[in-house]
Amino acid sequence: MNSQNSQNSQGSQSPQGSQGSQRVQDSPRAQTGAAARRVTYTPDSLLEVAVTVFNERGYDGTSMEDLARAAGITKSSIYHHVKGKEELLTRGVNRALDALNASLDTLEDLPDAGDLDRVEQAVFRAVQILVEELPYVTLLLRVRGNTEAERAAQASRRAIDQRLAGFVERAAAAGALRTDLDPRLASRLVFGMVNSVVEWYRPGPGRWSADDVASAVTHVVFDGLRRR
């Protein structure tokens, strides 16, 4: 029978498919020749496929067979590129964590920005990163904590939440925010709204851009929805 390949070729991407970041000639360990033709996976291009499937079916709901089908290769071939399922998860969440932490670093190093300015910047940048790294941040936000690797990701995420909450508390202490709201509660709500973007945002022409969403969030958060 051997129906594997004929079933694969329809309904899921082969390496030549639309994923778009497989190794051709400009990838990490590119072939040295002038015109490399073979299209194969790199750990990163495989990660892109894997994270997409993880976000569709959930990490625990995704089998290695699911990943193989989506990638257009066999289950055993995946182990040529990565150690196993968990490495795909940690690589995915680390990409999100790195982007978020880098943004926070530059924000904290801003020499003489006002405390309110910094919070506004933090909200705006958070939405931007969330959209730029949408699948990876989505994966991070849905991590449950069933393994040691997942708990580590959760801990790193909590650290980021606390850095953001610190911005809000400083702005509140400086008197820039309304005083009838607990800053910790306000912070939860604001970044809850920010993070909820992963549940519905999808990029594409004719749709909202990252900046559209970022400025909408910033406007709602700081000035509210009511007409005035």
Next chain:
Amino acid sequence: MNSQNSQNSQGSQSPQGSQGSQRVQDSPRAQTGAAARRVTYTPDSLLEVAVTVFNERGYDGTSMEDLARAAGITKSSIYHHVKGKEELLTRGVNRALDALNASLDTLEDLPDAGDLDRVEQAVFRAVQILVEELPYVTLLLRVRGNTEAERAAQASRRAIDQRLAGFVERAAAAGALRTDLDPRLASRLVFGMVNSVVEWYRPGPGRWSADDVASAVTHVVFDGLRRR
């Protein structure tokens, strides 16, 4: 050896534990005698345990053995009360869907409430229900869509989202909301903030009450965080 019982008795609830809604004498099919003593599970009290574990480990990450351990009974005993794992999921999400739909029904039947009033009421009530039925709504919001039952739950949830978005659009059409925001985008953000409450809210004395959170959300959403 038979270490089953001695292991169970520490670290997880037995039917006599703190779950609090097992059948004693006032439950659905109660014993007829004057002083029934035996404490057993009902489908509903078992559901309460199951939904808690589902929310901790994720539905796909929870095995029937996990549920049995948390309930203090064996895996096979669970099947005396429910048909299987999926029935626990559908019962759980339906409880959330029923509560949310009931609230929307009363809100839509409000005879002469202003369009802005209705949106404010919708936001406030949504947070209240979310807190009252916290574990069940949490389960609903995390459903992935891997089975037919899960996709049905997602469809019901989308219908609720659209009813809520309808309120926002009517208020916008009536000129009650700021005009520089797409009402559909505003609706996504507002109920994204509302739903994000399940990610961190935990009830308890000395903590925020449901109304604390509900009014905080309403204030931020309609008037913003900025001091004025």
Next chain:
DNA sequence: TAGAGTAAACCGAACGGTCGGTCGGTTCCA
């Protein structure tokens, strides 16, 4: 009131199937 009978609640063992992962190859290309 002793004891037979009943049905719900629960248990241990096992089922077929799927899981993540391994291994010994074969194919492809610089």
Next chain:
DNA sequence: TGGAACCGACCGACCGTTCGGTTTACTCTA
């Protein structure tokens, strides 16, 4: 021709579920 990329077959463990049997709490009857 050497090594990267990939494959098919397979492994032990665990999955959700089933099944036959036991325990428990209670009612009915002699």
